[in-house]
Amino acid sequence: MAETSKVKISKERILREAEALFAERGFYAVTVREITRAAHCNLAAVNYHFGNKQNLYLEVFRCLWKPRAKRVVARFERMLAAQRELTLQGIVHAVAEAFIKGPLSDDERLRHHQLMIREMARPTEAFEMVVGEVIGPFQRKLAEMIRPFMAREMGRVALLLHVQSIISMVIHFNFARNPVIRITGMEYDDVFKDALVKHVVQFSLSGLNGAGGGDVP
Amino acid sequence: MAETSKVKISKERILREAEALFAERGFYAVTVREITRAAHCNLAAVNYHFGNKQNLYLEVFRCLWKPRAKRVVARFERMLAAQRELTLQGIVHAVAEAFIKGPLSDDERLRHHQLMIREMARPTEAFEMVVGEVIGPFQRKLAEMIRPFMAREMGRVALLLHVQSIISMVIHFNFARNPVIRITGMEYDDVFKDALVKHVVQFSLSGLNGAGGGDVP
């Protein structure tokens, strides 16, 4: 039993450290030596547990990324369920809040989006899984959810562009912290995150013409 | 003279091939051997012309990325100048068109945004130059440009969030082609790019509430 748990812990540690490093620096910039050093285990452990480096990368997506994405989606759905009636504003707010504040820790959220961005920039095997099983279905579902609220009949693609526009903002404010901080001068504290959620909701609902939502100095 | 031009051509070739490879796969995934092979020159050429690999990467930003960004900004400004009176719609349309269609070839545009995304994800020395000299000033300028059109007095940061929301869409539709194609099923042809420009303008101006702009099936 102690054996088993120690095994799990060791494999788990490698996964976690690998994810942090892959997210921050990308697959090629990270070495197996670094990962095992960070996980306080032996160099051979990666090959023993995962076969090779590439497969460790894939396992990061299978075992950590995907469950986490599901937690975010679950939060989104719980927020919707809590609303007595479904409104456009309610839907968009749930998306923004789930993704920008949501169930993830700050570090988790950053890592999560960095990994996703890397896959979007240069798809590997993980891309197909991520888009096919999580991102794609979520976006299609969201599209159908907002469809009844649209002013006029709208094609599937046009609807998806609207969804992607909301998502692109969410991704941007999560992943592109460096330029956001650099340009706005703000820090990612709770106050700022609240302002971001508010901003995304307001901008998504009525764009620049409704501009009056942000109460950030 | 033939000497000089040949030199320039050789150095130039390395720069161009390096950019394509760095954009597509990132700094660490690309080897000097690959670059020189692609540029049809010798392995030692990179070190001769650029000192080392890292500096070649920086030169890509200094010599190719920055001038290209300026071409896009110039196009944006020319489009504004051509309008008889400055409107919010005119400004946003100029941004969307300059970035999504603009003066760049399709490959150039993809490379350009991939490099930028990589720097945002993991800043190197190039980040400071890119944000400090190009992206930052452009966004601040754009913010001041839209300020008079805002319904109420708006803080500097709130204004920048609006600008970044527009930019985030533009970036997304340029750089995240893989998921966009995968999810919408569209190809990046001229018709689709026109639809994207239209969509970005409409969404930026009035968000979901004004939804009626996209005429994509």
Add this chain to the structure above:
DNA sequence: GTCTATAGCAGGATAGAC
């Protein structure tokens, strides 16, 4: 300025003891 040859080292992966 361009090439070949090679130094010098770091990487992933594995064999085999424990």
Add this chain to the structure above:
DNA sequence: GTCTATCCTGCTATAGAC
């Protein structure tokens, strides 16, 4: 399952001929 020791490949960078 974990460790040490090691193989071997492939990398950056440079020396030196042309």
